[in-house]
Amino acid sequence: MKSLISLIKKEVRQLNILIIVSTLIIAAWEWFLITRTENWPQGLSFGLGFIPLFFMPLIMLFLAYNSYRSEWGANTIYLLKILPRRGYEINFAKVFPAFAYYLILSGALILVNLYFHQGFLEQAFRQAPEMLGREVFSEFLLLAYLSYLITGIQIYLITQFSYLVATFFNRFRLLISILVFILSHYLILRIGGFLNYLFNWLPDFPLSIFTETPAGVSETTIYIGSAPFMVIAVIMIGLFFLNSRLLASDVDV
Amino acid sequence: MSRKQFVTYLLIILTLVMIVDIRYVRSDNHLFEGFITESIEELIEMEGAVFQNNFDSDSIKAEKDGTLNLGAEFLAENEELSSFYLKNDFGSIDLRGTDNQEITIDYTLKVHAEDTEAAEEFIKDLEVIYNLEGEEIQIALNKSQTATPDLINVVEIDYQISVPRELKAELSNKYGSLNVAELESELEASNRYGSTDIDKINGPAVVSLDYGEAEISNLGSSLDLETAYTENTVRNIAGEFQLESAYGFNRLENIESDLIIDSRYGGAEISRAKDVEVNSRYTGFSFEDISGKITADIEYGDLRLRNISDLDLELRYADCTIERLRDYELYNYDLRVEYGNIEADLGGVNYDNQEELSYQGAEAEYEILIRSEYGDIEIR
Numbered sequence: 001m002k003s004l005i006s007l008i009k010k011e012v013r014q015l016n017i018l019i020i021v022s023t024l025i026i027a028a029w030e031w032f033l034i035t036r037t038e039n040w041p042q043g044l045s046f047g048l049g050f051i052p053l054f055f056m057p058l059i060m061l062f063l064a065y066n067s068y069r070s071e072w073g074a075n076t077i078y079l080l081k082i083l084p085r086r087g088y089e090i091n092f093a094k095v096f097p098a099f100a101y102y103l104i105l106s107g108a109l110i111l112v113n114l115y116f117h118q119g120f121l122e123q124a125f126r127q128a129p130e131m132l133g134r135e136v137f138s139e140f141l142l143l144a145y146l147s148y149l150i151t152g153i154q155i156y157l158i159t160q161f162s163y164l165v166a167t168f169f170n171r172f173r174l175l176i177s178i179l180v181f182i183l184s185h186y187l188i189l190r191i192g193g194f195l196n197y198l199f200n201w202l203p204d205f206p207l208s209i210f211t212e213t214p215a216g217v218s219e220t221t222i223y224i225g226s227a228p229f230m231v232i233a234v235i236m237i238g239l240f241f242l243n244s245r246l247l248a249s250d251v252d253v
Numbered sequence: 254m255s256r257k258q259f260v261t262y263l264l265i266i267l268t269l270v271m272i273v274d275i276r277y278v279r280s281d282n283h284l285f286e287g288f289i290t291e292s293i294e295e296l297i298e299m300e301g302a303v304f305q306n307n308f309d310s311d312s313i314k315a316e317k318d319g320t321l322n323l324g325a326e327f328l329a330e331n332e333e334l335s336s337f338y339l340k341n342d343f344g345s346i347d348l349r350g351t352d353n354q355e356i357t358i359d360y361t362l363k364v365h366a367e368d369t370e371a372a373e374e375f376i377k378d379l380e381v382i383y384n385l386e387g388e389e390i391q392i393a394l395n396k397s398q399t400a401t402p403d404l405i406n407v408v409e410i411d412y413q414i415s416v417p418r419e420l421k422a423e424l425s426n427k428y429g430s431l432n433v434a435e436l437e438s439e440l441e442a443s444n445r446y447g448s449t450d451i452d453k454i455n456g457p458a459v460v461s462l463d464y465g466e467a468e469i470s471n472l473g474s475s476l477d478l479e480t481a482y483t484e485n486t487v488r489n490i491a492g493e494f495q496l497e498s499a500y501g502f503n504r505l506e507n508i509e510s511d512l513i514i515d516s517r518y519g520g521a522e523i524s525r526a527k528d529v530e531v532n533s534r535y536t537g538f539s540f541e542d543i544s545g546k547i548t549a550d551i552e553y554g555d556l557r558l559r560n561i562s563d564l565d566l567e568l569r570y571a572d573c574t575i576e577r578l579r580d581y582e583l584y585n586y587d588l589r590v591e592y593g594n595i596e597a598d599l600g601g602v603n604y605d606n607q608e609e610l611s612y613q614g615a616e617a618e619y620e621i622l623i624r625s626e627y628g629d630i631e632i633r
Contacts, residue, residue, distance in 0.1 A: 165264075169261075228284050
């Protein structure tokens with residue numbers, strides 16, 4: 001356990017600069033927007049406050065690609081492979097700091113944005129009470145954030161997988177990584193369609209929505225299928241162990 | 254076979270499979286399909302059915318015409334009657350004032366339903382009726398248009414109405430057109446999700462519009478117009494005109510009395526008006542041929558003025574361009590900007606990059622007073 005913690009610490013230390021720089025940039029951006037709230041159109045600074053969320057999956061992609069590339073580049077992959085640790089422990093030490101960074105920074109950004117725009121949100125709820133209640137907003141936000149987290153971890157693991165497969169080859173590693181990255185997404189989408197049937201028995205997620213029609217405003221509860229969430233979870237866990245296995249025994253160094 | 258060869262062949266095969274699958278198979282079975290449950294499918298079908306009702310006659314399963322005629326005798330018996338009220342939750346209203354002392358309502362009922370038999374059974378008992386409430390006659394369907402039995406979605410009603418012109422009208426419409434013309438008395442009208450045409454009303458008019466286009470013209474008295482997400486053309490208003498607009502565009506012509514505008518987001522073109530008072534945020538304005546004074550408090554949104562008289566403007570984050578002054582000597586100028594520039598061409602003398610400009614016109618009749626922050630002022 002101690003060695004796992006020290007592995008994680010080592011990875012966190014490697015991410016230090018990225019964490020500090022990205023946190024500072026995002027904090028500066030949020031601070032700038034908060035100071036403009038009074039002067040800019042209502043909602044503009046609130047909307048712009050979420051822009052960093054679009055870049056964070058790209059940062060995850062960069063982190064994943066570099067997670068083992070840096071080991072190959074610095075020739076430390078030999079040391080990593082001879083460590084008396086299992087492949088999944090080594091891989092966990094890579095994945096955990098990146099995911100924690102993604103989770104904490106995106107969560108903090110959303111909370112800060114919501115906290116400093118309470119006035120705007122109050123007004124928005126007052127203006128459209130029929131169409132959007134607080135509870136609906138919370139449900140939607142929670143589901144959206146859950147999907148966002150899944151996207152981040154999915155990008156990370158697929159990118160890592162793409163790089164590890166590319167290490168089987170001595171040339172065109174970037175091109176092969178891109179091909180594997182595309183193929184992986186295609187296979188997850190396609191095979192996921194069949195795997196959905198395995199999890200159809202799970203209860204679906206209820207979501208309240210409001211619709212205005214000639215028959216008046218009506219509240220309806222719709223259900224969003226939970227099977228794809230389970231399928232993605234299973235595939236991601238599988239991919240995590242596949243990456244670990246590839247690292248521990250299959251790839252050549 | 255080495256691992257490298259195995260991976261190579263696997264990648265080639267999977268790539269070919271992917272290309273063939275995307276190019277030729279085009280199956281809908283994919284991961285995200287799993288999100289779609291029966292409740293979502295039902296909702297999509299319902300939404301489609303409801304919103305197609307406006308445009309698609311396929312969902313109309315039964316239809317019938319009817320007439321409600323309240324003649325001179327009825328009006329003589331109810332002398333106190335002074336107001337006409339109609340709320341239509343789905344359909345159109347076409348109301349016209351006439352010299353005849355009678356109320357004639359021709360209507361078409363359209364039942365949007367999932368089943369023809371149910372619709373035909375349901376429409377049998379439907380008719381438009383009236384109710385007298387003090388001085389008001391209220392017109393309605395004898396059943397709810399929207400709270401309908403199973404298999405019946407909604408009842409659409411298209412009204413063609415003629416009333417004595419001196420009757421006050423209170424009309425509320427949704428999901429269809431609203432046309433009102435030739436009334437001598439007051440008009441209170443609202444329309445949502447449809448076009449509106451109001452013409453030749455001599456009494457004061459109070460109008461509320463959301464989503465759609467509107468044309469309002471030839472009003473003999475005041476107009477109080479509240480709009481959101483609409484494109485409005487308003488012409489020939491004799492009385493005071495109060496406009497409250499959000500997220501819309503307003504084209505106003507020939508306003509013969511005071512014009513008061515409160516606008517948030519959007520734009521407005523105003524031509525031929527007298528005194529104008531503007532309070533706006535995030536709205537662009539164009540003024541032309543204004544014979545009275547323009548008083549404005551504007552934040553964000555550019556301002557273009559042509560052929561104007563007196564000006565008293567407070568601007569923030571708004572550029573202002575003044576063109577086609579009658580004669581620059583007819584005006585006294587008092588312009589001040591902070592964080593901006595003044596550029597002016599007064600009789601061939603150029604004032605560029607100024608922060609203040611004061612000039613007394615030799616034959617001054619009008620005052621141009623502008624205070625601006627974070628915006629430029631240009632006089633061409």
